[in-house]
Amino acid sequence: MINVGKQIEAKTPSRSLIMTYCASLPFFERDILPHLQRAGDGHVTVLLDDSQYDASFSDFVTGAGTRYRFHPVRLPHKSANFHPKLFLLMNGNNADLLIGSANLTPSGFRANAEIMDQLTLSEASQEDAPAIAQYVAMLRLLPSLDRRLPNPVLTQLEKFASDLERLGAQQASTSTGPWFLHSVGEALLPQVSRLILPPDIRHIIAISPFFDEKSLAVLKLAETYDKANIRLIKSAEPDLLNGEALVSLGRRIAVEEWCTLSDGQQRRLHAKVLVLRSRTDEWVISGSANLTRSAWLSSAMSTNAPGNVEAVIVRRFALGSTKRLLKSINTQAIDYRSLRRAAAVPSTSDANPGFVIIDAQLCDLEITILLELHNGAPDTARFRVFLEQRGRRVAAIPVARHNGTHVCLSVGVLSQKLDRESPIAATVEMHMRGQQPVRMRMWVAVPATLAFNSSQRNVRAAARDVCRRVFLQDEAAGVIADAITRFLTDLGGLAHDQASHRAHDQKQEVVEDVDRQLSKSEFIITDDALGALHACHARTAQALTGLAALLEKLLVAADELDSVEAPADDIEESRTGNEEEGTRNDGVNEGKGDRKKKVKRAEETLDQLNAAFRETVSEALRQDISERAVPFVLNLPSAAIAYMLLHAQVRRRLELDHSHTVTHDVREILREAFSINGMSLGGCYGWLVRAWASEPCRAQLSAMLQADGTRNDLLAFAAAGLAFGGRLQDNDVVARGILAGLHLVASRAPSEQIGADLQQRLDAIAQSSAGTLTTEELQSILMSFDPQKLNIIPLVRRWTKMAMIDEVNADPARVSGEIAELQRVDPKLWDAYSLIRKRLKPGLAQASATDNVIKCEVCRMKQPASTAQRLSASSGDYVTCDNCRRILIPLQTDDGLCEQIVLGLKLMAGVTSA
Numbered sequence: 075m076i077n078v079g080k081q082i083e084a085k086t087p088s089r090s091l092i093m094t095y096c097a098s099l100p101f102f103e104r105d106i107l108p109h110l111q112r113a114g115d116g117h118v119t120v121l122l123d124d125s126q127y128d129a130s131f132s133d134f135v136t137g138a139g140t141r142y143r144f145h146p147v148r149l150p151h152k153s154a155n156f157h158p159k160l161f162l163l164m165n166g167n168n169a170d171l172l173i174g175s176a177n178l179t180p181s182g183f184r185a186n187a188e189i190m191d192q193l194t195l196s197e198a199s200q201e202d203a204p205a206i207a208q209y210v211a212m213l214r215l216l217p218s219l220d221r222r223l224p225n226p227v228l229t230q231l232e233k234f235a236s237d238l239e240r241l242g243a244q245q246a247s248t249s250t251g252p253w254f255l256h257s258v259g260e261a262l263l264p265q266v267s268r269l270i271l272p273p274d275i276r277h278i279i280a281i282s283p284f285f286d287e288k289s290l291a292v293l294k295l296a297e298t299y300d301k302a303n304i305r306l307i308k309s310a311e312p313d314l315l316n317g318e319a320l321v322s323l324g325r326r327i328a329v330e331e332w333c334t335l336s337d338g339q340q341r342r343l344h345a346k347v348l349v350l351r352s353r354t355d356e357w358v359i360s361g362s363a364n365l366t367r368s369a370w371l372s373s374a375m376s377t378n379a380p381g382n383v384e385a386v387i388v389r390r391f392a393l394g395s396t397k398r399l400l401k402s403i404n405t406q407a408i409d410y411r412s413l414r415r416a417a418a419v420p421s422t423s424d425a426n427p428g429f430v431i432i433d434a435q436l437c438d439l440e441i442t443i444l445l446e447l448h449n450g451a452p453d454t455a456r457f458r459v460f461l462e463q464r465g466r467r468v469a470a471i472p473v474a475r476h477n478g479t480h481v482c483l484s485v486g487v488l489s490q491k492l493d494r495e496s497p498i499a500a501t502v503e504m505h506m507r508g509q510q511p512v513r514m515r516m517w518v519a520v521p522a523t524l525a526f527n528s529s530q531r532n533v534r535a536a537a538r539d540v541c542r543r544v545f546l547q548d549e550a551a552g553v554i555a556d557a558i559t560r561f562l563t564d565l566g567g568l569a570h571d572q573a574s575h576r577a578h579d580q581k582q583e584v585v586e587d588v589d590r591q592l593s594k595s596e597f598i599i600t601d602d603a604l605g606a607l608h609a610c611h612a613r614t615a616q617a618l619t620g621l622a623a624l625l626e627k628l629l630v631a632a633d634e635l636d637s638v639e640a641p642a643d644d645i646e647e648s649r650t651g652n653e654e655e656g657t658r659n660d661g662v663n664e665g666k667g668d669r670k671k672k673v674k675r676a677e678e679t680l681d682q683l684n685a686a687f688r689e690t691v692s693e694a695l696r697q698d699i700s701e702r703a704v705p706f707v708l709n710l711p712s713a714a715i716a717y718m719l720l721h722a723q724v725r726r727r728l729e730l731d732h733s734h735t736v737t738h739d740v741r742e743i744l745r746e747a748f749s750i751n752g753m754s755l756g757g758c759y760g761w762l763v764r765a766w767a768s769e770p771c772r773a774q775l776s777a778m779l780q781a782d783g784t785r786n787d788l789l790a791f792a793a794a795g796l797a798f799g800g801r802l803q804d805n806d807v808v809a810r811g812i813l814a815g816l817h818l819v820a821s822r823a824p825s826e827q828i829g830a831d832l833q834q835r836l837d838a839i840a841q842s843s844a845g846t847l848t849t850e851e852l853q854s855i856l857m858s859f860d861p862q863k864l865n866i867i868p869l870v871r872r873w874t875k876m877a878m879i880d881e882v883n884a885d886p887a888r889v890s891g892e893i894a895e896l897q898r899v900d901p902k903l904w905d906a907y908s909l910i911r912k913r914l915k916p917g918l919a920q921a922s923a924t925d926n927v928i929k930c931e932v933c934r935m936k937q938p939a940s941t942a943q944r945l946s947a948s949s950g951d952y953v954t955c956d957n958c959r960r961i962l963i964p965l966q967t968d969d970g971l972c973e974q975i976v977l978g979l980k981l982m983a984g985v986t987s988a
Contacts, residue, residue, distance in 0.1 A: 076190040078161060078174070078176055079105065081172060082109050083109045087110055088114020088165045090163050091118075091160075091162040092178060093120075093385075094122050094160075095156065095159070099132065100135060101178075101179060102178055107137065113165065117230075119227065120143070121156070121227070122146060122178075124147060124149070130144070133465060135497050137497065139517040140497055140524065143227065145223070147219075148220050149219065149380070149382075150219070154382050157362050157382040157383055158362045158383055158385035159174050159362045164234070164237065167197055168194070169206070169238055170193070171192065171194075171202075171206060172192050174189050174362070175190070175346050175360070185341065186344035187332075188344050191360055193205050193209075193387070195241050195243060196241065197241065200242050203241075203244060204247075204253075205253055205254040206243040207238075210243050212258055213232075213235045214232075215259055216231060222432045222446060226433075251388060252390075257385075258374050259375050261371050261372050262363055262384060263371060270388075272299045272300065273301065275299045275301065278305070278348065278349065279304075279347075279348070279400065280292070280305070280347075281307045281343070282306075282308065282346050283308070283311075283344055283346070284309075285315045285316065287417070288319050289315065289317075289320055291365045291371060292304070292319075295365070302350070306329045306410075307331075309342070313414060317411050317414070318413070327410070330408065331408050332405060333405055335402060336402045336404060345360070346364050347399075351393065354392075355390055356390075356394075356395060356396055357390050358396060359386050361387055367379070429446060429481075432444040432480075434519065435519045436492070437521060440484055440485065440486055441459075441485045441487055441518060443483040443502060444482055445482075446480055456504070457505070458505070459471075459502055461487070462499040462501070463496055468490055472484055494520050494522065495520075498517070498520075499516070499518070501514070530563045533563070533618060536619040537555050537558045537559045538551075540622045541558075544727045555716075558717055561710055561714075564709060614683065614686040617682045617683035621683055621724070676728055677730055684733075691710060695746045699761070699771060701770045704775055704778060705774070705778050707762065708784065708788070711743065714743040714795075723844060741798075745758070745811070745812060746761060747815075748760040748792065752966065752969070753969070753972045753975065754966075755923050755964045755965065755966070756923035759971060763815040763975070766818055767974045779820060788819070789822065789832060790832060790835040794843070794852060796812065804863075813855070813858070818982075824861065866979075868899070870965060872900055872903070873963050875895060876896065876961075877963065919932040919958065928942040932958055932960055941953055941962075945962060945964045
């Protein structure tokens with residue numbers, strides 16, 4: 075017998091498929107799911123019986139539809155059950171299939187007497203391949219059994235089946251086994267009788283906690299194996315076996331009642347086992363099938379007497395091999411003839427509620443619910459939808475689109491503030507004229523969250539834990555955590571894709587080469603750069619997780635320490651002696667000393683996290699400009715500023731001094747993302763500004779900024795980043811260059827008013843700063859930008875005209891308009907150029923800055939510090955080369971970006987003046 079929990083913990087699967095009759099989701103999420111999502115994709119699908127699905131709805135469920143896919147299986151006949159207990163765990167080129175009697179519940183994993191078996195498959199281990207191939211056949215039959223399974227579930231089933239076949243799961247005859255049997259298309263007993271020939275069997279031991287009302291399965295088993303004596307072991311619960319029906323078997327049958335395990339443990343019997351013995355061999359059949367008619371005598375697809383979906387494993391052993399198994403239980407012989415089977419209680423549920431929910435999904439800002447109407451449900455039926463999350467319940471009138479017997483309901487959730495990472499329960503209510511409304515519930519699947527891999531889930535959980543610990547307001551914690559996790563989640567996905575890609579089998583060289591080329595074209599950065607990014611992300615995730623654990627201990631310890639009476643509080647109280655006083659003070663001092671150590675360790679972890687996060691951001695901004703990279707980098711500024719707010723708040727909560735590097739780091743990140751100062755000598759363009767100047771990237775930027783909250787997040791967090799340094803000064807060239815780039819990227823007109831959604835974001839960020847920032851300050855920064863005040867626009871226009879004039883040798887016939895304009899706006903520059911032009915052709919030279927040195931591009935001579943200072947100031951005064959005496963152009967006007975940026979700013983200036 076196998077401990078399922080320990081097996082799952084040891085296997086660290088990358089993908090899992092679980093089938094169970096019933097499930098306790100709080101237990102599953104707390105004790106099992108973390109082990110299923112420690113590595114790889116971490117994708118988990120749980121299928122269970124339709125009748126048990128409704129019992130899963132609880133406020134204690136935290137991941138249904140978001141961390142794992144959870145869906146009912148609806149059999150054609152209401153009286154039949156989806157009853158297998160199967161746990162498929164896949165990790166790379168290894169697969170383990172656990173088959174047994176334990177449901178996904180605490181009692182199934184810990185309390186009951188259960189039995190579990192295991193099949194394994196890998197390139198090195200193919201012994202169980204034929205049996206796993208029979209499991210694959212079952213997977214492929216499920217869609218025909220339940221035609222209402224949604225497409226995502228069907229996709230998962232086919233992927234598991236294909237992957238198992240790729241590992242070697244192929245149908246093949248075997249005389250030694252094991253054999254995997256199921257009852258989807260054929261009843262179990264006929265399959266067993268073909269495998270284990272009835273004339274050879276002399277003795278049967280049957281262990282089952284449940285039986286059908288007339289003991290038909292026991293009688294049919296005795297009829298099929300008519301030469302065998304039967305030892306029947308039942309559970310201790312009364313009224314579960316019809317003994318009268320077994321009288322006809324006479325001395326062929328003996329019934330025993332389950333007592334305890336041989337070690338004295340009191341466990342409820344839930345195992346289902348058949349042992350069939352011949353003169354030389356014995357077969358053990360174990361799994362989910364009770365000794366009932368619906369489990370053994372009918373298939374799930376039967377049109378006459380409906381049967382359950384069951385799954386069992388059959389193994390062949392030498393005679394005597396099961397003695398140890400049977401010695402592990404204690405039983406007591408009973409007189410079965412007086413036993414009565416209690417009548418089944420009819421179901422009180424509505425057998426025909428009028429409709430069935432096939433699937434419900436939240437994509438972007440809309441929940442779509444697909445229904446199938448039953449006969450009698452008119453097209454005029456009206457619907458309402460109730461959405462429940464974390465105790466909140468909101469009602470909505472959906473848009474209904476009819477297509478025959480199917481109805482698709484759509485509900486916009488823009489104003490509902492739903493958390494995409496917490497379960498959402500949707501209740502559909504159908505109203506028909508003259509009838510009571512009927513209702514049905516389903517967990518809403520969130521594909522974007524379900525697609526996260528283990529790396530993404532771990533870093534998101536760590537970031538959210540830290541934010542919840544340090545921020546007092548839930549809204550502030552949510553805003554900060556969302557911004558950080560969006561960026562780190564993309565990183566985790568990128569790193570995971572690369573890791574999966576490198577794990578391809580080297581033996582399949584041709585396939586690997588093709589996949590590698592395709593994969594490279596989809597990566598947003600090169601393999602080498604991605605390796606560095608992956609390493610940074612791993613360090614960031616590790617530091618976040620460590621900080622979350624430390625903060626939990628620290629903040630709890632702080633609360634406990636606050637509740638301890640300080641020595642000064644005891645002055646007026648009477649004491650029994652000095653010894654008592656000393657003991658109390660020692661306890662307080664010891665508690666304070668322990669806290670200091672923890673604070674010191676937390677500060678060190680925070681410093682590690684700060685370095686790792688800054689390195690992660692820097693690595694991300696080093697990648698090439700590409701359309702594919704835009705969604706990833708667009709989240710970076712918000713994440714960076716959110717992290718800085720988190721960093722500051724952690725230091726406040728730990729009562730640490732303010733970090734003086736935060737302001738500098740924030741300004742650098744914003745400069746690397748948004749600055750337009752690349753046209754200035756020695757300046758650089760922000761990544762997003764360069765992307766904005768690319769037509770394909772600009773289209774992608776526009777599409778991304780229209781997504782839910784992205785534009786407002788970008789504007790609000792950037793304003794907060796600039797506000798870190800205090801009020802902006804008119805001569806702050808760096809800040810003005812950042813603001814210009816921000817408005818270009820976000821397509822925001824300077825005169826645009828602060829809308830309600832942006833206002834809400836600004837308020838939340840101000841709250842998260844614990845009074846360091848105010849909403850008014852953030853508003854003032856956004857509204858302060860005026861492109862007309864940027865001296866860069868007239869400078870670019872001036873030097874662009876100068877370059878054109880110089881290029882055509884100042885030919886008035888070709889540039890008369892430019893000459894006239896230059897004479898008008900800067901006659902002093904034109905006069906100086908005219909004099910130099912008489913002696914030198916060309917009369918202009920581009921100034922360039924490399925390695926903090928400014929040179930003349932014509933004579934290549936280094937310029938003195940005074941000249942370099944005047945050039946960098948970009949005041950408008952012309953500067954000549956100290957060596958060749960040409961006029962130096964202080965702007966990068968020929969880089970392909972300058973004109974686009976100036977045009978964009980001029981358009982903004984026009985909007986402002988209007």
